[in-house]
Amino acid sequence: MKELQYLNKYFVKYKIRFLTGILITIVAQIFYLYTPKLISNSIASIENYIKNSETVDVYFVQSQLIKNILLIIATTLLAGLLTFLMRQTLIVMSRLIEFDLKNEVFVQYTRLSQQFYKQNRTGDLMNRISEDVGKVRMYVGPAVMYTINTFIRFAIVIGYMYAVSPRLTLYTLLPLPILSYAIFKLSTEINKRSTFFQQNLSNLSSFSQELFSGLRVVKAYALEKKQQQKVIALSAESKTKAMELAKSNALFGPLMIALIGFSNLIVIYFGGLMYINQSGGIMHIGQIAEFILYVNMLTWPVASLGWVSSMVQEAAASQKRINEFLKIESELKSGDQSLKEVHGAFIFDHVSYRYEDTNIQALSELNFEVKSGETLAIFGKTGSGKSTLLNLIARLDDADTGSIKMDTINIKDYNLQELRSQIGFVPQDAFLFSDTIANNIRFGNELASEEEIVQAAKMAAVHENIENFAQQYETVLGERGITLSGGQKQRVSLARALLKNSPILVFDDCLSAVDTETEEEILDNLKKFSQNRTTFIVSHRVSSAKNADKILVLEDGKMIQFGTPEELLAQNGYYRELYLKQLSEKESA
Known part of the structure; x- marks a missing residue:
C-alpha cells in the first residue's frame, strides 16, 4: 500500500x-x-x-x-x-x-x-x-x-x-x-x-508502436516475417505472464x-x-x-x-x-521573469553543452552576439552542433556552462512557457498531426482565421499544393503527415511557425527537401516577414543565407567563423569554400 x-x-x-x-x-x-x-x-x-x-x-x-x-x-x-x-x-x-x-x-x-x-x-x-x-x-x-x-x-x-x-x-x-x-x-x-x-505489456506496446511507425521501412526491406516473429515472441511472453x-x-x-x-x-x-x-x-x-x-x-x-x-x-x-x-524532476526549471516587451537581442557567453546519454560535447565555449531584428545563418558539417544551438535558444535543453541572454536577461530567468510562446520554431524533422491541413497550420495560432491560414501557406509557398488536393485545407493527413511529400511537410510546418507571428524565428534546416526555385520564393517572402524579427536559420545551402546579417560556422561544436557574409567571403575558410563549391555546381547545372 x-x-x-x-x-x-x-x-x-x-x-x-x-x-x-x-x-x-x-x-x-x-x-x-x-x-x-x-x-x-x-x-x-x-x-x-x-x-x-x-x-x-x-x-x-x-x-x-x-x-x-x-x-x-x-x-x-x-x-x-x-x-x-x-x-x-x-x-x-x-x-x-x-x-x-x-x-x-x-x-x-x-x-x-x-x-x-x-x-x-x-x-x-x-x-x-x-x-x-x-x-x-x-x-x-x-x-x-x-x-x-x-x-x-x-x-x-x-x-x-x-x-x-x-x-x-x-x-x-x-x-x-x-x-x-x-x-x-x-x-x-x-x-x-x-x-x-x-512491464512485459509495456515492451509489447513499445515494439508495436515503433513497428507501425516504421512500417514503410519494414516493407522496403522485406522484413515483415522477421518482425512478425518478434511480435509473436513478445505476445507469447505476454500470454505466459498473463496466465x-x-x-x-x-x-x-x-x-x-x-x-x-x-x-x-x-x-x-x-x-x-x-x-x-x-x-x-x-x-x-x-x-x-x-x-x-x-x-x-x-x-x-x-x-x-x-x-x-x-x-x-x-x-x-x-x-x-x-x-x-x-517523481522525476525536470532539468528545465521555469523562471519567474515575465516577458513584457521582446526585442530579441541574444548574447551567447561561453556556452557549452554535452549530451548526457552519449557524452558527446555538442557545443564548446560559444561567444557571439545577435542584435534585435538581425538574421543569423548557421552553417557547419553534420554533427557540428547546429540543431543543439537552436534547442538551447528555445530552452528545449539547457546549457551546461555559460549563459544565453535575451534582452540582457538570462533566458533561464524567464517564465518557460512565456519564452517559448515568443518563438516560432520549425524543427529539422517536420512533425504533422493526424488532422486537417488547416488545423496543422492553426497549431501555431488557435485563434487564426481562414484568411490568415491561407496567407501563411502562401508565404511558405505551399498554398498551390493544398489547393490541388480534393479537400484542400480540410484534407486529413495520415500519421506524422505521411500523405504529404517531404517538401510539403516542411512547408506546412513553416506556415505553422509564420502564423504564430512571433518576434523570434528559429528555422532548423527547414528547406532541405525544397527545390531551389521554391526556396528562392520562400526566402523572398521570409525577407519581408522577418523584418524587425530576430531570426536563426540553420542550413547546408549558402543560398539560405542571402538575407542574413551575420553568419556563424560551427565545427565539432566550436565556433570557427563569425561575421557578415561579406567578411566571411573575404576569408579563406569553410564558408568561402562552401559558397564557391555551390556556386560552381549551380553554374554547371
Missing part, C-alpha cells in the same frame, strides 16, 4: 463523495441484513404454531408472515436503491480520480526534457498513462467500494450474530485466520506477477467458497447441538436459519476479498510505475 498512498490526496479532494458513499453503504447494509432477522422470526412463528397449534391463532401467524414478507420486500428494495446510489457515488468518484491522474501524468510528461524521451520509449509512456492508470482506477473505485462494503457488512453481521449466540458466532468465524493467511500469501504473489505482466497472473487470481474464488462452506457445516452441526440442548442462545430453528443466511451473505464479501486484494496488488504495481515518472 506504500505506493498507493500517493492517491490519498485525491480521496481528500473528493472527501464529500467519499464520506457520502460510506454513509450510504452503512445504511444499505443495515436494510439488507435485516432480512435474515425477519426470516428467523417467520420460522419461529411457524415453529411455535406447530408446537402449540391448539392455543395459537392461525390467522395471527398468517398476518405475521404477510407482515414479514412485506417488510422483506421493502427492505430489499431500499437496500437495492441505496446500493445503486453507493455505486453512483464511489464509482463516479473513481472516474474523476482517473481523469485527474491522467491529466497529472500528461502534464508531467510535458514538463520533462528531451533527455527523458531519449531514455524512454513511447509505447511504455502510453502504457503507463492508459493501462496503469486504468488499474489504479479499479483500486480507487471498485476495490475501495467493495472493501468498505465488506468491512461494514462484517461488522453488522457479526454484531447481529453475536446478539443471537456469542458461542456459535465464535465457531462460525474459526476459518477466518486461515483465510487471512491465504490472502496474504496470494496477494504477495499477485503483486509480483502483476508487475512482471505490466501466471490469472492462475494466482483463480485460486481466490474456490478457496473463499470452500471456507464459507466449511462455516456453514459448523453452523449446522454446532447450531443443531445447541438447539437440541436449548443452550448457547439457540432456542428455535429460525435462529439456525438466520445464522446460515448470515454466513452465506458473507460469501460474496469474503470471495470479493480475493478479487479486491488482486486489484489492490495490481494497482500498487501500476502506481509504482506511475510514481517513477511523477
